Amino acid sequence: MTALGPPIGMLAELTHRCPLQCPYCSNPLDLLKADRELKTDQWLSIFEQAADLGILQVHLSGGEPMLRPDLPQLISALATRGIYSNLITAGASGKPDAMARLAEAGLDHVQVSFQGALAETTDLIANMKGAHGKKLETARAATSAGLPVTVNAPIHRRNIGEVAAFIALALDLGAERLEVANVQYYGWAYLNRPALMPGRDEVLRMADLVERERERLRGVLAIDFVAPDYYARYPKACMGGWARDAFMITPSGAVMPCHAAASIPGLAFDNAATRPLAEIWEHSSALQAYRGTDWMKEPCRTCDRREIDFGGCRCQAMVIAGEAAATDPACSKSPHHGRMVELATTEASAQSPDYIYRRIGAAV
Ligand code: SF4
Ligand code: SF4
Numbered sequence: 001m002t003a004l005g006p007p008i009g010m011l012a013e014l015t016h017r018c019p020l021q022c023p024y025c026s027n028p029l030d031l032l033k034a035d036r037e038l039k040t041d042q043w044l045s046i047f048e049q050a051a052d053l054g055i056l057q058v059h060l061s062g063g064e065p066m067l068r069p070d071l072p073q074l075i076s077a078l079a080t081r082g083i084y085s086n087l088i089t090a091g092a093s094g095k096p097d098a099m100a101r102l103a104e105a106g107l108d109h110v111q112v113s114f115q116g117a118l119a120e121t122t123d124l125i126a127n128m129k130g131a132h133g134k135k136l137e138t139a140r141a142a143t144s145a146g147l148p149v150t151v152n153a154p155i156h157r158r159n160i161g162e163v164a165a166f167i168a169l170a171l172d173l174g175a176e177r178l179e180v181a182n183v184q185y186y187g188w189a190y191l192n193r194p195a196l197m198p199g200r201d202e203v204l205r206m207a208d209l210v211e212r213e214r215e216r217l218r219g220v221l222a223i224d225f226v227a228p229d230y231y232a233r234y235p236k237a238c239m240g241g242w243a244r245d246a247f248m249i250t251p252s253g254a255v256m257p258c259h260a261a262a263s264i265p266g267l268a269f270d271n272a273a274t275r276p277l278a279e280i281w282e283h284s285s286a287l288q289a290y291r292g293t294d295w296m297k298e299p300c301r302t303c304d305r306r307e308i309d310f311g312g313c314r315c316q317a318m319v320i321a322g323e324a325a326a327t328d329p330a331c332s333k334s335p336h337h338g339r340m341v342e343l344a345t346t347e348a349s350a351q352s353p354d355y356i357y358r359r360i361g362a363a364v
Contacts, residue, residue, distance in 0.1 A: 004291075006054035007281055011248035012043070014074070015063040020090050020126040022115060023355035024154055024189035024196055026259045027063060031359075037251045040070040042273045044077050046249065049277040051081035061088040063251070066095055072105040079106025086111060088152075091138030092131045099138065103145035110142040111179070113152040117165030121158060127357045136173070143174045150177040155206070155228075156196035157352060163206050167213055170221055178221055180210055182228035186260035186315055188358050195355050199348040200231050230344035234305060235312025235330040242314060243287035255280045257287055260315035264324045290314050295325055299333045 016031040115125035122132035151170040170178040253273040267286040300311040312328025320329040329336035
């Protein structure tokens with residue numbers, strides 16, 4: 001195994017609170033309430049330690065990070081230490097005016113998610129009337145403040161036909177980047193998988209469209225594509241490999257390799273409010289559990305892609321194969337791959353059930 005280097009990126013989930021209720025939200029089913037969130041001085045200390053550790057980028061996320069009144073202070077602390085800050089917002093908190101202040105504080109980039117390219121889709125998926133209009137205002141406020149904007153489009157069965165409209169929306173907003181991200185089935189998305197799963201043919205048509213548009217818009221709009229696991233041949237390197245060069249911190253300070261890692265039984269997460277970050281990065285048992293390749297079993301152990309995708313996603317292996325150390329069932333070499341594809345095909349061809357919306361009261 002190669003020696004452990006410093007992490008490059010950190011995802012700071014500042015809060016689980018959010019005015020929206022997306023049925024694919026990657027937050028856990030048990031949302032943390034505001035009184036469990038780290039205080040300003042605790043985040044400031046973590047950011048100082050992150051800078052000392054060599055972290056180059058911090059993604060400020062949630063829930064809705066714009067609900068934190070200390071956001072300008074947190075951004076300013078990152079800017080002072082030369083850390084690139086990216087705000088990941090749903091843009092519906094009704095505070096578009098805050099963008100200019102965040103830019104002044106030193107914010108480097110904004111990512112605004114849109115549940116649909118059309119207002120009726122956004123409002124339906126977010127379960128909030130008027131959400132789309134608020135997002136447009138936020139994205140426009142960000143570009144007016146001189147901030148580079150990425151439009152994030154989580155793709156599923158209801159909006160897979162809106163990809164061309166998402167591209168038009170991103171161009172209209174003056175975004176630099178569009179992220180066409182097929183929904184990953186963890187947290188609320190796993191609960192809603194039968195309602196969200198698109199069909200294979202639709203996915204292939206969309207991937208073709210993205211490829212063509214990428215060529216056409218080269219130099220105008222960058223388009224990223226997060227492939228759908230359930231119809232893939234090989235898995236993605238989840239988070240670039242388990243605790244390889246990035247990690248995340250929950251609103252209450254737990255340091256985890258990814259959003260869904262708490263779904264793996266037996267992992268104990270250190271808390272960044274009580275243990276130094278450098279120590280956690282190096283010695284946390286949870287971060288070490290599936291780091292590198294030593295933990296792998298066959299077929300990953302001898303596969304020539306093991307240092308490309310690092311065996312895929314441990315949480316998906318847990319939920320589909322029943323074992324976190326198994327090969328990600330998204331991989332065609334997994335003995336569970338056929339079942340995963342069959343599951344997706346069956347769900348996509350059945351009538352879509354109603355969404356189970358993220359319960360707003362759970363975190364507010
Ligand atoms: S996915 Fe939706 S509900 Fe979850 S944090 Fe983002 S905007 Fe809020
Ligand atoms: S067998 Fe393992 S390492 Fe090889 S492609 Fe599949 S998931 Fe990746």
